[in-house]
Amino acid sequence: MAAIVARLDGVSLQYGERVILRNCSLDIVEGAITCIIGLSGAGKSTILRLIDGLRRPDAGHVYLREHDICHMPERELNEIRRKVSLSFQFAALLDSLTVGENVALPLREHTRLHDDAIRKIVLDALESVGLGSTYDNMPSELSGGMLKRAGFARAIVTRPELVLYDEPTTGLDPIVTHLITDTIVRLRNKLNGTAVVISHDLQSIYMMADYVAMLFEGAIIAYGTVDEIRTSSNPLVQQFLEGSEVGPIPI
Ligand SMILES: Nc1ncnc2c1ncn2[C@@H]1O[C@H](COP(=O)(O)OP(=O)(O)OP(=O)(O)O)[C@@H](O)[C@H]1O
Ligand SMILES: [Mg+2]
Helix, strand or coil, X not given: XXXXXXXXXXEEEEECCEEEEEEEEEEEEXXXXXXXXXXXXXXXXXXXXXXXCCCCCCXXXXXXXXXXXXXXXXXXXXXXXXXXXXXXXXXXCXXXXXXXXXXXXXXXXXXXXXXXXXXXXXXXXXXXXXXXXXXXXXXXHCCHHHHHHHHHHXXXXXXXXXXXXXXXXXXXXXXXXXXXXXXXXXXXXXXXXXXXXXXCCHHHHHHHCCEEEEEECXXXXXXXXXXXXHCCCCHHHHHHHHXXXXXXXXX
16 A cells, blocks of 8 residues: 555644634545645645644644654754645745756755755756756746746755645646646656645646545545546536536535
């Protein structure tokens, strides 16, 4: 059986009075790309923040490997969090630094590598997202899709075990979306790692996902391979995939 890299176990979380997650459980399987789908505001980004230890749940447990990170002291948590990388929905490069310098930032922060070694690793990371020639460019010289990929290079430059992508293709044209989706798959293969991707783009999900999890009203109500999800008899899943106004999902 495949190992579990991250696990939400009966997690509940609310913001003020508003319940976002209610007894929510999800296993992230090692080596797989797991896509999380669900309505806007359902709590998808919140799940990534829980896995990355940026938020703690009100109840339940969050595990990275065998470590329960919910009650872990900050210092120990920071150590474990190095193996996880979150690529934010609106990840931005710093305008005042070159692309290469931006991608190097996590290495400068977390390692004592020399400039030559850093340059080599950064170039390799940029090449793996098809941006080898942009090392000396300023971010303002890159297109939106290139900036996204440069953000990915920065997210994977420390070779994390688990990469979390929050809406990596939102707002991009179909061709760039295809390229970004392909890049996520290639990075997973290169790192021999695991990825969680939040996406609203069904084409892209069908292309990359090993598993799909649907979040609805605070819990994962469906989980399976792309084929299992597409042929699911769950009316919530069918309505969501069809984008229909008619069905059990309140509009
Ligand atoms: N720090 C916060 N304080 C209060 N409410 C918050 C906070 N962060 C998120 N929320 C609310 O919690 C709900 C879930 O947010 P979250 O960002 O996880 O949703 P999402 O599924 O990622 O949505 P989207 O598809 O729009 O990105 C939303 O209604 C949001 O407004
Ligand atoms: Mg979100």
